[in-house]
Amino acid sequence: MREEEKVKRIIKEEEIKWVQLHLTDLIGGLRILHLSSDEFITGVMRNGCNFDGSSIGFVGVEKSDLIALPDMKTFLKLPHENDEARVIANVYDTRLKPFPACPRQILLKAVNKLKRQGFTHIKVSPEMEFYVIKEVNENYTNKNRYFAPPPIDESKDYRKRLSAALIESGYHVKYHHHEVGRTQHEIEIRELDAIEAADFCMYFKYLSKEIAQLYNFLVTFMPKPFSDDAGNGMHMHIKLFKGNKNIFYDENDDYRLSQIARYFIGGVLEHAKGIAAIANPTINSYKRFVPGFEAPCYITWGRYNRSGLIRIPAKKDADIEVRGADPAANPYLLYAAIIYAGIDGIKKKIEYEPLEKNVYLMDEREVKKRKIRKLPSTLQEAIEELLNDEVLVSSLGKTVIEMFVEKKKKEIEKYSREITDLDYELYFDC
Numbered sequence: 001m002r003e004e005e006k007v008k009r010i011i012k013e014e015e016i017k018w019v020q021l022h023l024t025d026l027i028g029g030l031r032i033l034h035l036s037s038d039e040f041i042t043g044v045m046r047n048g049c050n051f052d053g054s055s056i057g058f059v060g061v062e063k064s065d066l067i068a069l070p071d072m073k074t075f076l077k078l079p080h081e082n083d084e085a086r087v088i089a090n091v092y093d094t095r096l097k098p099f100p101a102c103p104r105q106i107l108l109k110a111v112n113k114l115k116r117q118g119f120t121h122i123k124v125s126p127e128m129e130f131y132v133i134k135e136v137n138e139n140y141t142n143k144n145r146y147f148a149p150p151p152i153d154e155s156k157d158y159r160k161r162l163s164a165a166l167i168e169s170g171y172h173v174k175y176h177h178h179e180v181g182r183t184q185h186e187i188e189i190r191e192l193d194a195i196e197a198a199d200f201c202m203y204f205k206y207l208s209k210e211i212a213q214l215y216n217f218l219v220t221f222m223p224k225p226f227s228d229d230a231g232n233g234m235h236m237h238i239k240l241f242k243g244n245k246n247i248f249y250d251e252n253d254d255y256r257l258s259q260i261a262r263y264f265i266g267g268v269l270e271h272a273k274g275i276a277a278i279a280n281p282t283i284n285s286y287k288r289f290v291p292g293f294e295a296p297c298y299i300t301w302g303r304y305n306r307s308g309l310i311r312i313p314a315k316k317d318a319d320i321e322v323r324g325a326d327p328a329a330n331p332y333l334l335y336a337a338i339i340y341a342g343i344d345g346i347k348k349k350i351e352y353e354p355l356e357k358n359v360y361l362m363d364e365r366e367v368k369k370r371k372i373r374k375l376p377s378t379l380q381e382a383i384e385e386l387l388n389d390e391v392l393v394s395s396l397g398k399t400v401i402e403m404f405v406e407k408k409k410k411e412i413e414k415y416s417r418e419i420t421d422l423d424y425e426l427y428f429d430c
Contacts, residue, residue, distance in 0.1 A: 028330030267345020274389030
C-alpha cells in the first residue's frame with residue numbers, strides 16, 4: 001500500500017497523464033502498453049492488465065490470456081517526457097500464478113534460489129556498448145579511437161544528455177566515453193541487484209533510442225554492425241554477498257578471490273557453451289568472435305586478461321567480469337543462466353586454473369595442449385550445447401528452453417534462405 005500511495009502522489013504532483021507498462025518477451029524484445037493515469041490508478045495498479053500473450057509468442061492462441069502486473073517499485077517519471085511515466089510488469093497467468101516463461105519471473109526465481117543457498121544478494125554492474133549512426137549503411141571514413149575527444153567524438157552532447165537522463169532516473173552514472181569502434185560508445189553505472197541491473201539494461205536500450213531521435217541519430221545494439229570494426233558487448237561485473245560482505249573477496253589470496261569465487265567462475269566456464277545461446281542469441285552475434293577485436297573466443301579466465309571469457313579486474317574489492325555476452329541477449333535470462341551456472345560450480349566445487357597468457361597469440365597446437373575449449377562458433381552450435389546442458393535446461397525450465405530454441409531455429413531457417421549481395425559476389429559467376 002505504501003508504494004501505491006507514493007506512486008499516486010507522484011502522478012498527481014508531476015501531472016502524469018500516461019503510464020507506460022513495460023514488459024520483456026522471451027527473446028528480449030521490449031513491449032510497451034500506454035495507459036491513461038486514471039486507468040492505471042483505478043484498475044491496473046492493483047489488478048494488472050490483461051493482454052494477448054499469443055501476440056508476443058508466450059502462448060498459443062487457444063490459451064492467450066495473460067496478466068501484466070506492475071511492480072510498483074519500478075515506477076518512475078520518464079526524464080525525456082513531460083507527462084509520462086514507466087513501470088515494469090511481471091507476467092502472470094489468469095490464476096495470478098507467475099508465468100514460467102516471463103523472463104523477469106525467471107530471474108526472480110534464480111535470485112530466490114541463490115538466497116536459499118545462504119547468500120543474501122548478487123550485484124551486477126552492466127556495461128552497455130552501442131553504436132550511434134546517422135543512417136543505416138552509412139559509409140564511415142574516419143577511424144575513431146578509444147576515449148576519442150571532440151570533434152572526432154561527434155556524439156558527446158548526445159551521451160551527456162543520455163547520461164543526465166539516467167541520473168534523473170535514479171542511476172549512478174560512473175562515466176561515459178567513446179569506445180573502440182568508429183562511432184561506438186559506452187556508459188557505465190554503479191552495480192545494482194541482479195533484477196535491477198536487468199531492468200536497467202532494458203531501460204537503457206529504450207531510453208538511448210528515444211533520446212537519439214532528438215538528435216536525428218540512430219542507435220544500434222547489434223552485436224557486429226560493421227565487419228571491420230569492434231563489436232558491441234554487454235559485459236557484466238559480478239559480486240556475491242552475504243549481508244554486507246562481498247564473499248568473492250579474499251585479501252590473502254594472490255588474485256584477491258575467495259574459494260567460492262573460484263568455484264563460481266568454474267561453474268560459469270563449465271556451462272559457458274550452453275550459456276552462449278542465451279548470451280549471444282543471434283546469427284550476427286558469432287561474427288563478433290574474431291581474434292583481435294577483444295571479444296573472447298576461448299573458455300578461460302585470468303587476472304586482467306582480456307583474451308579470456310572471465311577477467312578479474314584490478315580493483316581493491318574483487319569482482320568477476322564475464323565478457324562474452326552481447327546486447328542482443330535477454331538480460332533476465334542471461335543473469336539467471338549465470339546464477340544457476342555459478343551455483344552449480346559452488347555445489348560441485350568446479351575449478352579451472354587461471355590462464356595469464358594471451359590466447360590469441362597461441363598456435364592451435366598450444367591451445368590443444370592446454371585443453372582450452374572454444375565457445376560455439378555459430379548460433380546452431382550454441383543451441384545444441386544449450387539443449388545438452390541438463391543443469392541449464394532444468395534450472396531455466398524445459399518448456400522455456402524449448403520455446404526459446406524454437407524461435408531461434410526459425411530465425412536460422414529464415415536467414416539461411418535469404419540471398420545476399422555476398423552470394424552474388426562469390427557465386428554468380430560459378
